[in-house]
Amino acid sequence: MTTLTHNKITGSILDLAKAQTSFGTLRQSAIKFIEENGLPAQKAEEYKFTPIVKKLESKLSNFHLAAATSISQSDVEQAMIPGLEADVLVFDNGHFSPALSSYTQDNYTVSLFSELDEQGQSTIGQVAKIEKDPFTALNSAIFADGISIEVQKNKAVTKPIVFMHFMQANQGDIIAPRIYIHGAEGTEASFLEQIISTDDKAYFFNPVVEVKVERNAHLRYYKLQDENPEALGVNNLEADIHRDATFTTVTLSLRGDMLRNNLNLNLLDSGCEGNMYGLYLLGETTHVDNHTNVDHTMPHSESNELYKGILADKSRGVFNGKIFVRQDAQKTNAFQQNNNILLSNEAIINTKPQLEIWADDVKCSHGCTTGQLDEEALFYLQARGIGKDQAKALLLYAFAGEVMDHIKIDVLKEHFIGLVQARLEKF
Amino acid sequence: MLSIKNLHASIEGTPILKGINLEIKAGEVHAIMGPNGSGKSTLASVLAGREEYEVTEGEVTFKGKDLLELSPEDRAREGVFLAFQYPVEIPGVSTTNFLRTAVNQVREYRGQEALDAVKFLSLMKEKMKLVEIDQKLMSRALNEGFSGGEKKRNEIFQMAMLEPTLSVLDETDSGLDIDALRIVSNGVNKLKSKDNATVVVTHYQRLLDYIVPDFVHVLYKGQIVKSGTKELAMELEEKGYDWIKAEVDGASV
Ligand SMILES: Nc1ncnc2c1ncn2[C@@H]1O[C@H](COP(=O)(O)OP(=O)(O)OP(=O)(O)O)[C@@H](O)[C@H]1O
Ligand SMILES: [Mg+2]
Numbered sequence: 001m002t003t004l005t006h007n008k009i010t011g012s013i014l015d016l017a018k019a020q021t022s023f024g025t026l027r028q029s030a031i032k033f034i035e036e037n038g039l040p041a042q043k044a045e046e047y048k049f050t051p052i053v054k055k056l057e058s059k060l061s062n063f064h065l066a067a068a069t070s071i072s073q074s075d076v077e078q079a080m081i082p083g084l085e086a087d088v089l090v091f092d093n094g095h096f097s098p099a100l101s102s103y104t105q106d107n108y109t110v111s112l113f114s115e116l117d118e119q120g121q122s123t124i125g126q127v128a129k130i131e132k133d134p135f136t137a138l139n140s141a142i143f144a145d146g147i148s149i150e151v152q153k154n155k156a157v158t159k160p161i162v163f164m165h166f167m168q169a170n171q172g173d174i175i176a177p178r179i180y181i182h183g184a185e186g187t188e189a190s191f192l193e194q195i196i197s198t199d200d201k202a203y204f205f206n207p208v209v210e211v212k213v214e215r216n217a218h219l220r221y222y223k224l225q226d227e228n229p230e231a232l233g234v235n236n237l238e239a240d241i242h243r244d245a246t247f248t249t250v251t252l253s254l255r256g257d258m259l260r261n262n263l264n265l266n267l268l269d270s271g272c273e274g275n276m277y278g279l280y281l282l283g284e285t286t287h288v289d290n291h292t293n294v295d296h297t298m299p300h301s302e303s304n305e306l307y308k309g310i311l312a313d314k315s316r317g318v319f320n321g322k323i324f325v326r327q328d329a330q331k332t333n334a335f336q337q338n339n340n341i342l343l344s345n346e347a348i349i350n351t352k353p354q355l356e357i358w359a360d361d362v363k364c365s366h367g368c369t370t371g372q373l374d375e376e377a378l379f380y381l382q383a384r385g386i387g388k389d390q391a392k393a394l395l396l397y398a399f400a401g402e403v404m405d406h407i408k409i410d411v412l413k414e415h416f417i418g419l420v421q422a423r424l425e426k427f
Numbered sequence: 428m429l430s431i432k433n434l435h436a437s438i439e440g441t442p443i444l445k446g447i448n449l450e451i452k453a454g455e456v457h458a459i460m461g462p463n464g465s466g467k468s469t470l471a472s473v474l475a476g477r478e479e480y481e482v483t484e485g486e487v488t489f490k491g492k493d494l495l496e497l498s499p500e501d502r503a504r505e506g507v508f509l510a511f512q513y514p515v516e517i518p519g520v521s522t523t524n525f526l527r528t529a530v531n532q533v534r535e536y537r538g539q540e541a542l543d544a545v546k547f548l549s550l551m552k553e554k555m556k557l558v559e560i561d562q563k564l565m566s567r568a569l570n571e572g573f574s575g576g577e578k579k580r581n582e583i584f585q586m587a588m589l590e591p592t593l594s595v596l597d598e599t600d601s602g603l604d605i606d607a608l609r610i611v612s613n614g615v616n617k618l619k620s621k622d623n624a625t626v627v628v629t630h631y632q633r634l635l636d637y638i639v640p641d642f643v644h645v646l647y648k649g650q651i652v653k654s655g656t657k658e659l660a661m662e663l664e665e666k667g668y669d670w671i672k673a674e675v676d677g678a679s680v
Binding site: 374376377379380381382383384385386387388390391394395397398399401402 | 475476477478498499500502503504509511514515517518519520525526528529530532533536568585589
């Protein structure tokens with residue numbers, strides 16, 4: 001493949017991969033994939049707006065898997081969302097830290113991959129498929145260990161489960177955690193992923209989260225990206241959603257250097273639903289790329305997608321929304337919407353809906369808009385005595401706030417709204 | 428209270444206002460009339476601080492301050508209120524929230540305490556009565572989908588809430604039926620005091636039966652070409668603007 005590159009990074013990755021002894025089969029296929037395909041070069045279609053490999057080459061110095069550092073209990077407490085009653089699973093540079101974590105395991109269990117039996121281990125890598133993305137392959141080649149969460153059949157986990165990822169690059173540049181979530185039949189649970197930069201150094205965050213949502217299970221996954229200005233990331237989340245199950249994600253992206261989010265939802269049976277919501281509020285030179293993919297395979301499934309963005313300074317946003325409706329997926333409902341406001345002439349948004357519809361009896365709609373702040377509305381508010389910054393924030397929140405309505409935990413919603421409003425006031 | 432001297436303003440390089448002079452004292456009501464496109468809304472916008480208009484000459488002082496130096500929000504906080512000819516629809520911002528933010532920012536500037544939710548609500552109820560505005564509008568997005576009449580009422584309602592010292596009502600009467608006109612005018616009259624002043628921009632003498640002006644000015648081609656008392660409005664109603672246009676255009680040939 002001419003659009004993919006072999007370079008010093010690929011070489012280091014293969015060395016890292018070969019040093020790992022666990023997960024033989026998965027590892028071997030990942031190594032093979034990378035050997036054959038390399039990592040995406042600048043011209044690679046899926047990464048043409050997001051030259052992450054070039055960034056990795058220029059910014060990373062210590063290209064190996066980061067070791068755990070010295071995160072303390074007080075770091076954890078500081079990172080907790082005020083008032084949120086939650087079970088907290090702490091990852092120190094990608095390594096699960098039981099000592100720093102506090103969780104009840106009420107109606108669910110947490111296990112290290114290395115503690116799983118052979119059958120348990122064989123499930124890893126079955127949802128997040130290597131061939132979907134080179135960076136899923138990368139994680140699969142090099143991850144050290146991971147955790148598996150098993151939500152017990154017909155049980156609801158009342159408190160959200162928080163994945164708190166601490167990043168500290170001086171112990172190595174690549175942080176590659178891996179999480180497997182199994183929502184058994186009839187379960188309910190919510191997850192929150194927080195990414196916390198402990199300093200201002202560059203690092204590369206490359207997680208894989210696999211979610212299996214069994215019959216009539218209902219899972220929600222919230223993600224907060226507010227990283228340091230040097231942060232690089234390719235985040236991979238893939239979910240298999242079974243009959244009558246729902247899976248919903250809400251992603252709030254505020255800062256980083258270059259962040260790519262690969263989100264793949266596979267709607268595998270009738271009556272299932274996949275929802276993807278996102279808000280990106282970007283300034284300076286932050287670059288955020290949301291690549292989403294929803295695959296309708298059987299009749300009567302539904303997907304809803306709404307991503308909104310506000311871009312200032314020299315920031316750049318990319319939205320790519322793929323919707324597949326397979327031949328058997330009659331009576332599919334699929335909705336997609338991407339709306340953007342550009343606050344500066346130098347900000348860029350590349351938005352691209354990609355619909356592939358093979359069934360004939362479907363309801364599909366998509367739309368994308370890019371506009372500016374409504375100057376007349378701004379003047380109207382100012383003419384009533386509202387200061388310019390606050391008037392701007394009011395208008396921008398009126399545009400963006402809708403995404404926050406999809407957060408179903410009040411304390412979390414308020415926290416996210418607070419972050420959004422604080423960010424908007426700086427535009 | 429307001430003193431406009433030789434005000435020139437242009438938009439995108441096109442001069443619109445070409446030397447306006449106007450003195451307004453506390454307690455007075457001034458009517459500004461004039462043909463379409465003569466610059467009435469431009470004058471109102473310049474007073475409110477719209478950035479698109481560039482003031483190229485002249486000065487405006489308001490309560491002794493250089494008005495043109497102030498940001499639009501500070502003008503509002505100082506007591507200038509513009510009732511828009513075409514109020515803007517703002518989806519996603521609730522009327523109540525917007526008003527609470529506005530009222531409290533204005534109060535803060537004036538050194539008054541912020542109103543809590545309860546006090547704000549009771550103030551709102553009181554002022555709503557004044558213009559007989561429907562409670563339901565308050566929970567909707569600002570002006571979004573409001574009828575023409577509802578938008579105009581909402582402007583006067585906002586004026587009541589913000590208690591300005593100088594109100595400029597730009598064609599607030601246009602699009603109102605007779606009942607609504609009576610109600611809105613009543614509201615304006617009740618807000619009048621010896622300490623504040625009102626400028627009404629209108630095409631119709633019928634408004635001036637309700638809001639009786641002390642002075643009537645005719646704006647034409649960016650200048651005030653005639654001033655008089657309410658009798659001038661009657662005359663205009665009867666004869667139209669042609670005789671004035673002829674006077675002005677004739678004189679300038
Ligand atoms: N953005 C603009 N660009 C160029 N010309 C403009 C712009 N806005 C207004 N004008 C012109 O300025 C002149 C004055 O407009 P203005 O709205 O002040 O008139 P008006 O007296 O309020 O008229 P009306 O009675 O119709 O409301 C008009 O000729 C109008 O076309
Ligand atoms: Mg006008």
